[in-house]
Amino acid sequence: MGMRNIIVGQSGGPTSVINSSLAGVYKTAIERGFDKVYGMLHGIQGFLDEQYVDLSTQIHSDMDIELLKRTPSAFLGSCRYKLPEIHEDMEIYEKIFGILDKLEIEAFIYIGGNDSMDTIKKLSDYAIVKGHKQKFLGVPKTIDNDLALTDHTPGFGSAAKYIGASTKEVIRDALGLTYKKEMITIIEVMGRNAGWLTGATALAKTEECEGPDLIYLPEVPFDIDAFLSKIKDLLKEKKSIIVAVSEGIKLPDGRYVCELSGGGDYVDAFGHKQLTGTAAYLANFLGAEIGCKTRAVEFSTLQRSASHMASRVDINEAFMVGGAAVKAADEGDSGKMVVIDRVSDDPYMSAAGIYDVHKIANNEKTVPREWLNETADYVTEEFINYIEPLIQGDYPPFMVNGLPQHLVLKK
Amino acid sequence: MGMRNIIVGQSGGPTSVINSSLAGVYKTAIERGFDKVYGMLHGIQGFLDEQYVDLSTQIHSDMDIELLKRTPSAFLGSCRYKLPEIHEDMEIYEKIFGILDKLEIEAFIYIGGNDSMDTIKKLSDYAIVKGHKQKFLGVPKTIDNDLALTDHTPGFGSAAKYIGASTKEVIRDALGLTYKKEMITIIEVMGRNAGWLTGATALAKTEECEGPDLIYLPEVPFDIDAFLSKIKDLLKEKKSIIVAVSEGIKLPDGRYVCELSGGGDYVDAFGHKQLTGTAAYLANFLGAEIGCKTRAVEFSTLQRSASHMASRVDINEAFMVGGAAVKAADEGDSGKMVVIDRVSDDPYMSAAGIYDVHKIANNEKTVPREWLNETADYVTEEFINYIEPLIQGDYPPFMVNGLPQHLVLKK
Structure with missing residues (x-):
């Protein structure tokens, strides 16, 4: 034998x-x-x-x-x-x-x-x-959590935990710096077609942290005018605004937002476009439209290897x-x-x-539409309840x- | 009283x-x-x-x-x-x-x-x-460690520890992905005029990790031709190349490298330019010059709030x-x-x-020239010996x- x-x-x-x-x-x-x-x-x-x-x-x-x-x-x-x-x-x-x-x-x-x-x-x-x-x-x-069945x-859980923890730290960082002047921080998260990780930034919403103000997943077309108008409304209430976006958010016409700034050139062996620069594009866009300080933070490869x-x-x-x-x-x-x-x-x-x-x-599993709020700019409690058990416990x-x-x- | x-x-x-x-x-x-x-x-x-x-x-x-x-x-x-x-x-x-x-x-x-x-x-x-x-x-x-006396x-120690740990993780991430094709990763680190934190990426050089291949501090003018030539030499030996650069590296003519890509517009109350995009610029530059895959990783605000x-x-x-x-x-x-x-x-x-x-x-304290190697693209053992005690021990x-x-x- x-x-x-x-x-x-x-x-x-x-x-x-x-x-x-x-x-x-x-x-x-x-x-x-x-x-x-x-x-x-x-x-x-x-x-x-x-x-x-x-x-x-x-x-x-x-x-x-x-x-x-x-x-x-x-x-x-x-x-x-x-x-x-x-x-x-x-x-x-x-x-x-x-x-x-x-x-x-x-x-x-x-x-x-x-x-x-x-x-x-x-x-x-x-x-x-x-x-x-x-x-x-x-x-x-x-990390994308996009497998069916x-x-x-x-x-996914570890990436979500890193993203939740880092989002809390980015929020604290921005809060400490905003007194008289406004600042908008755009956090860019991985997930080409599935917004699971971008939604995980909502984990930062805890007893002592407001969490992000707006969250945009790639499952729903990104309306840049509605976005600008939301930001202007938020600026009436608070100085530090935190927005989380997926690297893969797309305009209603199907173009990736990052393509607006010249990204999206490299295509890998499976025909996936390499996406970068969505947060940088939106930070520049808001800076130009509103005239306030903006900042782009990409969690980049850190989120999948931390x-x-x-x-x-x-x-x-x-x-x-x-x-x-x-x-x-x-x-x-x-x-x-x-x-x-x-x-x-x-x-x-x-x-x-x-x-x-x-x-x-x-067969890609994306975030169900009903786990986003009506205006598709935040995740629901069901989303949080689903994800929260997966980030528990440490493995130092x-x-x-x-x-x-x-x-x-x-x- | x-x-x-x-x-x-x-x-x-x-x-x-x-x-x-x-x-x-x-x-x-x-x-x-x-x-x-x-x-x-x-x-x-x-x-x-x-x-x-x-x-x-x-x-x-x-x-x-x-x-x-x-x-x-x-x-x-x-x-x-x-x-x-x-x-x-x-x-x-x-x-x-x-x-x-x-x-x-x-x-x-x-x-x-x-x-x-x-x-x-x-x-x-x-x-x-x-x-x-x-x-x-x-x-x-x-975090910049630029105070005299x-x-x-x-x-500084905590930022250096985060940078050392994250650099190790970025290096592992890149190594796992490079088999037949080369990839160059450019890590951008904070430190406008002082390269202490960029040098801290060398902490990743340990028993089980080669550490970065090249490290460029802002203390020495950045020679982009010498850089390109070094990269080409390294590509003869290995598939994954890791470069750490300070956000503040400057060309011999005094311009910031990030200014080449249109960054450096915003100036704060102390007259400091806001720097972003050095790694992104260099990654695009190498991609165009060499034709291989490149990647920019900015540790951004994470490094100072982690x-x-x-x-x-x-x-x-x-x-x-x-x-x-x-x-x-x-x-x-x-x-x-x-x-x-x-x-x-x-x-x-x-x-x-x-x-x-x-x-x-x-009065800014910068990295002494003698703590860089002759070609000013790595830090010396003295630099490491200085920094290593400062990252010891955890505070979970x-x-x-x-x-x-x-x-x-x-x-």
Whole structure:
């Protein structure tokens, strides 16, 4: 009898907890008696170049597992690589399965977002058609929370927690500086088509903080005249105005707001425009229209890699779904993604479920219209109630010489 | 016999620990038997409008003191307000001393940077000339670390710690994403004329992190051709290149780099240009020249208000200098600023000293040329040795419902 090996890869944009899922895969695979746990480097793209490591050469102890859980961004390296349709290029699939056979892989676990689930779907379809025995399982990961069928995605809670905490700090910063003169601060948050993270700025609304004044999600066309008029009204009441906008807000004619300032030129492999400059554009616009001081704050890549502000709920769920994927593969499932089911709200409890990946791939979950107020410039209490349990609890970094320590790949 | 009252104000840009100094002033004033501790709202500007509070209505317990120490940005509100020269406008001075007499103030403590020490100097000069008995003491505060005569400034260590931690996270984020294609990340850091914070990105260079590849401080003219050539050389060796630049880097002809992209229009009350867009300009420049993917990350206001990443050394020193100012005033000093003296490096120990404010005001301390390498694109080991003790130890926030809690002014 041959080896029982398993391989895991990471794909798409980084999160604070993508390595907690990797840790969950590794630990569960060892516990369930897999012989070797391989990690593909830079996802399926590196795998095609036969770039992989035996994870036992990287993770030596439970301490390493804990350090891995506190390390942001893909430990194994990520990729944005879309497999061709099966009928378009059989050779690439033959190559992949050739390597899988050579490594005696029983299960292939892929941690990623929408685009990565497309990879799981194609590989599991190919395996079924060609009679290969390998199992293909997806583990959800994205700060954007835009995956269908899962209550939420690992990575979202930690990004939301960082955004909530940083928004509180930005609000305090601005309040301290506004006495006689007004200042408008525009905070730009990630989320191309889904406003989950932008809405998370509302978490800053607490006992001792007013939170943002206006929140604009990409789900609803952005009316720049209504926006200007709202700002003018707010300036009658207060000196410091805080606005949160998604990087992906669009005008009614479909153009991104950031395109107005010349952004949006770069297009990635999946045809997504790279968005920057929405807050800067709006800050300049308001400065010119109103003549007051404005400021643009982009949370930029910090929001997806700030493992020093990770949510304990998120870290634990990321670990859980990694482990659940291994268990599912070991029990014979394939072509499926693990999901998080919300079992109860108060106390918050969740469990791992499993769904057919054909129902998930390339299907974006956006914020429902009814979770925005009527004028579409703030989120509702339902939105907050949904998100609040996901930011609870801390997972403090291991501090070495004053800074968070990470586990990194030894080559 | 009348009351023995004291008043404290905060001025200039926010820091993570400016309220720890306020806490030190308050606690020490109570301990030394002052009757009332007033807080002026929005510094001397609010004081002139008779905006102040009795701090005993705000701080009710040691728990409140601890919460105050964990609250970023001026609790009392700040200002950027420059007093006129005494001979230019006597009336404003008469007004100030009128209010001080009315409130039976013995000591006036001002927590701030260079511009704030100018206020202390003028008020103490006026008091001496006119025979007023009040004592005027300055407490240093600035993330920029640009105050002369003090070893370093409260606020700097916490900003440096946040910058070091965030730089590590940005580096990991970029590394995970670069496999076949190169990416250049430009990190923009605060510090108009002094590169202390930009240099702090070098703290990210640790056992498991290469740190930034290039660091450009504002102290040395920025040679854009040499920069481009360095980047091209680095691209021969590695895929992910990380560059840290100060917002204030200038071309040899004296123009700010950010001015090349149309930034630098807004000028504040002290004649300082508002700088933004240096990283964005350089990222676009490199993208156009080299044709690879680039990314600009601005730490923006997050770096000065991220009390969730405060350094314990910094918090404690900020508290200490606040207390030392009260003690000095109580013992009869005036026209002075408390400074931090470095007593030893290993183990790191510091103590509060005191200096004549005339030697400090409007005198910027920049990074010495010998703490940069020969090509002026990295900091030396001496720089690191100087900064490293200042980021040690944590001061974890009080988390309420998943987010850091702050103490805010009740009106």
